[in-house]
Amino acid sequence: MQILLERVLPVFFDIDQVGNSQVWNKTVSFQKGENVHIIAPSGSGKTTLIHFLYGLRNDYKGQISYDKSDIRKFDAEKFSAWRMQHISIVFQDLRLFTEHTVLQNLEIKRSLLPFYPENNILSMAKRLGIDNKLHQLCKTCSYGEQQRIAIIRALQQPFDFLLLDEPFSHLDELNRQKAMELMEEESNKRNATIILADLREITYFKSERTLHL
Amino acid sequence: MSSFKNIAPFLSAGQNTLSRWLSYFGLGVGVVLLLCSVQMFININELLKEKNSRKEGADFISVTKTITNDNMGKDNRFTPEDIKDLKAQPFVEDAAPLISNQFRVKASAGNIIPFSTDLFLESLDEKFLDTVPASFTWKEGQADVPIIFSSDFMEMYNVFAPSQDLPQLSDKTMSSVTIILECYTPYGVQNFRARIVALSDRINSVLVPNNFMQWANKNFGGVSQVNPSRIYIKTIDANNPQLLNYLEKKEYRVNKDKTKFGRVKQILQAIVSGLGGFGVLVILLAMLLFSFYLQLMIAKSKDNLQLLLTLGYSPKWLSKTVAKRWIPVYITIVLAALFFTALFQFGFQHFVMYGREELSPFVNWSVILIATILLALSILTNYKLIKKLLYKLA
Numbered sequence: 001m002q003i004l005l006e007r008v009l010p011v012f013f014d015i016d017q018v019g020n021s022q023v024w025n026k027t028v029s030f031q032k033g034e035n036v037h038i039i040a041p042s043g044s045g046k047t048t049l050i051h052f053l054y055g056l057r058n059d060y061k062g063q064i065s066y067d068k069s070d071i072r073k074f075d076a077e078k079f080s081a082w083r084m085q086h087i088s089i090v091f092q093d094l095r096l097f098t099e100h101t102v103l104q105n106l107e108i109k110r111s112l113l114p115f116y117p118e119n120n121i122l123s124m125a126k127r128l129g130i131d132n133k134l135h136q137l138c139k140t141c142s143y144g145e146q147q148r149i150a151i152i153r154a155l156q157q158p159f160d161f162l163l164l165d166e167p168f169s170h171l172d173e174l175n176r177q178k179a180m181e182l183m184e185e186e187s188n189k190r191n192a193t194i195i196l197a198d199l200r201e202i203t204y205f206k207s208e209r210t211l212h213l
Numbered sequence: 214m215s216s217f218k219n220i221a222p223f224l225s226a227g228q229n230t231l232s233r234w235l236s237y238f239g240l241g242v243g244v245v246l247l248l249c250s251v252q253m254f255i256n257i258n259e260l261l262k263e264k265n266s267r268k269e270g271a272d273f274i275s276v277t278k279t280i281t282n283d284n285m286g287k288d289n290r291f292t293p294e295d296i297k298d299l300k301a302q303p304f305v306e307d308a309a310p311l312i313s314n315q316f317r318v319k320a321s322a323g324n325i326i327p328f329s330t331d332l333f334l335e336s337l338d339e340k341f342l343d344t345v346p347a348s349f350t351w352k353e354g355q356a357d358v359p360i361i362f363s364s365d366f367m368e369m370y371n372v373f374a375p376s377q378d379l380p381q382l383s384d385k386t387m388s389s390v391t392i393i394l395e396c397y398t399p400y401g402v403q404n405f406r407a408r409i410v411a412l413s414d415r416i417n418s419v420l421v422p423n424n425f426m427q428w429a430n431k432n433f434g435g436v437s438q439v440n441p442s443r444i445y446i447k448t449i450d451a452n453n454p455q456l457l458n459y460l461e462k463k464e465y466r467v468n469k470d471k472t473k474f475g476r477v478k479q480i481l482q483a484i485v486s487g488l489g490g491f492g493v494l495v496i497l498l499a500m501l502l503f504s505f506y507l508q509l510m511i512a513k514s515k516d517n518l519q520l521l522l523t524l525g526y527s528p529k530w531l532s533k534t535v536a537k538r539w540i541p542v543y544i545t546i547v548l549a550a551l552f553f554t555a556l557f558q559f560g561f562q563h564f565v566m567y568g569r570e571e572l573s574p575f576v577n578w579s580v581i582l583i584a585t586i587l588l589a590l591s592i593l594t595n596y597k598l599i600k601k602l603l604y605k606l607a
Contacts, residue, residue: 056523077528080528083525095520107219111219
């Protein structure tokens, strides 16, 4: 799978504003199997880019394609098919079902198109140290714990691309490394690509390419 | 793949239980009303069926002029103008005179049945007859005359026969009895052998072939053109108010029995149709209430549903899965309604109609068909509505 950006620019961005960007208003292609690190200071449109790539927003000029198909022409049904099998995501704002338990949050994603059997949830939760929280309501978990829930949720499905939008903002150094390790491991299993967007460089993320937004 | 069990906790379906149950109840009541009305409509049709009297989907009625004290002495027969005017009316498909005998006729049954009476004969255009056997023809010089006899007269005969020491006759024996027609002519009595070739439910008369009547009237009565006192009308609907108004204005009399019968049927069917219409209204209201409930449920679960869609759940799959949940509910409601209708029909046939044979104790197939269509429609509408609401979120 390939994601191609051709002269993509948010409609609310000025062309002069993005002169030094390696992504905005340029042609950029992401290939399967090649990790990409996007470093973006605040206000440079990091979350906007991730949302464009995932198809949540389309207020941009230019074109984004999945395997040469313009995603602007996708309907909800087509997006769901791609999201179910090819693209997974960890949102900056996490987007969890806060009124439900941690396990329910993970299981709803796993059961959509299971990549792993049910017991895998527990082993992943153990690795990231939230196994004792599984039956707790999501809203009672700390933000750091919720971030780990969102990471584990993203790993419950098959994917070619894993989009990460500041996935570690509320984790301590040790937990960041554990989480990164788990994600890289899972990505390798699927021969997938991680596109990680963060404010600064994450040194333990093994990327083939670094782009400045 | 995921199932409804997985997504059920993400829908706030538990709320608004009252409106949900109310809409189920309303739907049930509506369906029962509609199915019972359809069944009753069919029942009325079965019970009030005018056997054999309708031919080619038309009603046949005989019309005479009303005899009052004022016109008693006058000629109350129909003139050719009267007939022309009648035929010209849009609600009259066709009209033909009933020509009566212009000479005296006596009938006797010979020696087997010692019975003799003065008789009247009439003839009518064949297309107005309900039963025309091939033997209902006459040629000049033929001594045998075929007769079509009214079933009502036959019944009357059988009523008074025992008191007159006459044998009662079945339809079959009646046709084998030879009746001697004694026609009084200016030159003396001429006898014909008459045989009943058919019984008619429609016409209260003794009918002979048209050409016989014309020949006999000319030769025995000395008249070739006779103004009839009865006209036979073919109309699409004997209960057409325009027709009844016309007849009233012209002071014509109709066979009231027939139109009264039709009127009762019409009124009953109108009532039942109204009830059925009310049933449809109740169904619509219940569906509306249910759609409000669905909209509320989806609005309340909006954030969750939106997130499910974001995570990769397909709107089509979600709509199908959510809609499927109500299929058993709809099936239960319609089956329960069908059961009530069956119970009602059985009760009606058994206890109200005392098991009358023309009425089936079971529901008619069309009621089952309507129930099936209703079921399919409600499942489809439900699915469409959920799909529409979900696609709005996507």
